[in-house]
Amino acid sequence: MEFIYLLDILGTFAFAISGALVASEQKFDLFGVVIIAFVTAVGGGMLRDILINAHPINWIGDLNYIYIIFAAVLATFLFKSKILPLYKTLFLFDTVGISVFTLLGLQKGLTFDLHPLVALIMGMFSAVFGGVLRDVLTNKVPLIFEKEIYASACLAGGVSYLILNYIEIPKDYNFIISASIIIIVRLIAVKFHLQLPKIKDDIFGNNE
Amino acid sequence: MEFIYLLDILGTFAFAISGALVASEQKFDLFGVVIIAFVTAVGGGMLRDILINAHPINWIGDLNYIYIIFAAVLATFLFKSKILPLYKTLFLFDTVGISVFTLLGLQKGLTFDLHPLVALIMGMFSAVFGGVLRDVLTNKVPLIFEKEIYASACLAGGVSYLILNYIEIPKDYNFIISASIIIIVRLIAVKFHLQLPKIKDDIFGNNE
Amino acid sequence: MEFIYLLDILGTFAFAISGALVASEQKFDLFGVVIIAFVTAVGGGMLRDILINAHPINWIGDLNYIYIIFAAVLATFLFKSKILPLYKTLFLFDTVGISVFTLLGLQKGLTFDLHPLVALIMGMFSAVFGGVLRDVLTNKVPLIFEKEIYASACLAGGVSYLILNYIEIPKDYNFIISASIIIIVRLIAVKFHLQLPKIKDDIFGNNE
Numbered sequence: 135m136e137f138i139y140l141l142d143i144l145g146t147f148a149f150a151i152s153g154a155l156v157a158s159e160q161k162f163d164l165f166g167v168v169i170i171a172f173v174t175a176v177g178g179g180m181l182r183d184i185l186i187n188a189h190p191i192n193w194i195g196d197l198n199y200i201y202i203i204f205a206a207v208l209a210t211f212l213f214k215s216k217i218l219p220l221y222k223t224l225f226l227f228d229t230v231g232i233s234v235f236t237l238l239g240l241q242k243g244l245t246f247d248l249h250p251l252v253a254l255i256m257g258m259f260s261a262v263f264g265g266v267l268r269d270v271l272t273n274k275v276p277l278i279f280e281k282e283i284y285a286s287a288c289l290a291g292g293v294s295y296l297i298l299n300y301i302e303i304p305k306d307y308n309f310i311i312s313a314s315i316i317i318i319v320r321l322i323a324v325k326f327h328l329q330l331p332k333i334k335d336d337i338f339g340n341n342e
Numbered sequence: 343m344e345f346i347y348l349l350d351i352l353g354t355f356a357f358a359i360s361g362a363l364v365a366s367e368q369k370f371d372l373f374g375v376v377i378i379a380f381v382t383a384v385g386g387g388m389l390r391d392i393l394i395n396a397h398p399i400n401w402i403g404d405l406n407y408i409y410i411i412f413a414a415v416l417a418t419f420l421f422k423s424k425i426l427p428l429y430k431t432l433f434l435f436d437t438v439g440i441s442v443f444t445l446l447g448l449q450k451g452l453t454f455d456l457h458p459l460v461a462l463i464m465g466m467f468s469a470v471f472g473g474v475l476r477d478v479l480t481n482k483v484p485l486i487f488e489k490e491i492y493a494s495a496c497l498a499g500g501v502s503y504l505i506l507n508y509i510e511i512p513k514d515y516n517f518i519i520s521a522s523i524i525i526i527v528r529l530i531a532v533k534f535h536l537q538l539p540k541i542k543d544d545i546f547g548n549n550e
Numbered sequence: 551m552e553f554i555y556l557l558d559i560l561g562t563f564a565f566a567i568s569g570a571l572v573a574s575e576q577k578f579d580l581f582g583v584v585i586i587a588f589v590t591a592v593g594g595g596m597l598r599d600i601l602i603n604a605h606p607i608n609w610i611g612d613l614n615y616i617y618i619i620f621a622a623v624l625a626t627f628l629f630k631s632k633i634l635p636l637y638k639t640l641f642l643f644d645t646v647g648i649s650v651f652t653l654l655g656l657q658k659g660l661t662f663d664l665h666p667l668v669a670l671i672m673g674m675f676s677a678v679f680g681g682v683l684r685d686v687l688t689n690k691v692p693l694i695f696e697k698e699i700y701a702s703a704c705l706a707g708g709v710s711y712l713i714l715n716y717i718e719i720p721k722d723y724n725f726i727i728s729a730s731i732i733i734i735v736r737l738i739a740v741k742f743h744l745q746l747p748k749i750k751d752d753i754f755g756n757n758e
Contacts, residue, residue, distance in 0.1 A: 157695070160691070160695075160696075161696065163695070163696065165694065165695065165701040166692075166695025170695070184392060185388075185392075186398075186402070187603075190602075190603075194601065194602065194664065197668070249405060251405065251408065252402055266479070270479065271682070271691075271692060272691060272695075273686075273689065273691040274481060275480060276374075278373065278374070279365070279368075279370040279373065279374025279378070280369065280370055280371065393596075393600075393607060394605075394606075394610070456610065457613060459613065459616065460609075460616075463616075474687070478686060478689075482689060483576070483688060484582075486581065487576075487578040487579070487585060487586070488578055488579065488582060493581040
């Protein structure tokens, strides 16, 4: 669907901007900023495609990903101070991106005849691993492991997609419904600071 | 062999527990714990399969890996303070896991017609890289690079397997003998705090 | 071309030495030193081959890479204090290595019918990612993201290769010319401490 492709590109743009901002905070030079923007934007889909042996992998098979990443870096470079007040807009793009990445990854997994559980994992990797790679390359503990951000939202939307797919809801409707679930769960989680539980006992068996 | 498969699953369980414990020490949330347990348990075999182009890769081709990882995380989550006193049992499972991972990885390499040296490296990657990925994702220097833990044990067992294979000892006997070597070398190394040598001169050429 | 292969091996040797030196500074044991030398030397080409699905990947298809890495680690281990005064020679090997890695990676990309832009990226990954992996595994922010080292040199030589290739300059001449450009640009950049620009505004929009 043309419309979903557009959302995919929009999400890639938002992810690339977020990567470029993190890299520039770290005083990376232009090359470093490009690499981090690149990895953040296409890293999740790249990992998915390597794991399921889907060649050419995402950004090799479609140059638009590269172009939109360069555009995002250029935008960050030229207008950084003007981009930051757009935080809410970016956050929205980002949320849309996450929902689209999750569902496209899951669909791709199903197309490759993977077990639904594996397809679900592929959907989540697609949405999450770009940020993980960004954090590893900037020498941080991946944010998403410490604090609920959007993993549960992806999970909820992915499970919804699998169920609706099983009862044979048409793909396009399913996509829209499940993407909405991801977006809504994420917005609610951010609004109310919801977090996943942690394992409470420390290594010495004491409660904190 | 059914029995070796069972040991493989047991080793995966022990690796997943070790990953879950490290992640929960770091105050990761449930999602982070699952990912670290997952990466620790199947990361080595996953890397091996990507490198030698063996698709479907380990956990995609056999869902039991995923189930056992979930079971390990659940066990850690529910019984953490009870798991820690089981340290010695876990250490034994872990040692068994390492020996099985090494030899299964090596065998897979030979099946793919790799040079014995490359197959040996694949065996070691299978045993070692899960822990390396765990440490990278939790933003630590990989433990195994600093301190002899089990790399030499894997090497000894792997070389033994190649030699016994060359003189045509039947596979199953070979597996048991070489696995025993790995287990014994590791237990001895831990018992006597054996370490590999380090490069002594520092970067300025002084001795320490 | 035999001669280029020789330069490739020479570059691999220089990269492995640099990895071994970094690892021994970190007090890694022999196993850790071997792994870091290995990753530094063949990591870039390995990533490239995984991304473009070129199997067997570099060091699996040609054992000479492994042998030369072992030789480099052995040399570091035995002669560390004598290697360091050879810094300038090593730096020259390293620069030659970078130029050869970039162009071989780019050529491989073109052989695989990739778009020239993607082939260029593959060339740069080949030259750059070994060092990135080395830094990630030693828990540092990758040096190349913070400070111009050789990314621009690779880019200049890669673009030169593509242009000369487009106007049908014979491959061998093209290789020599473009490699020389990489070497010269790098030597000039190091000589005059040239750096790429950074994004100046910090995250709060203030100038520094």
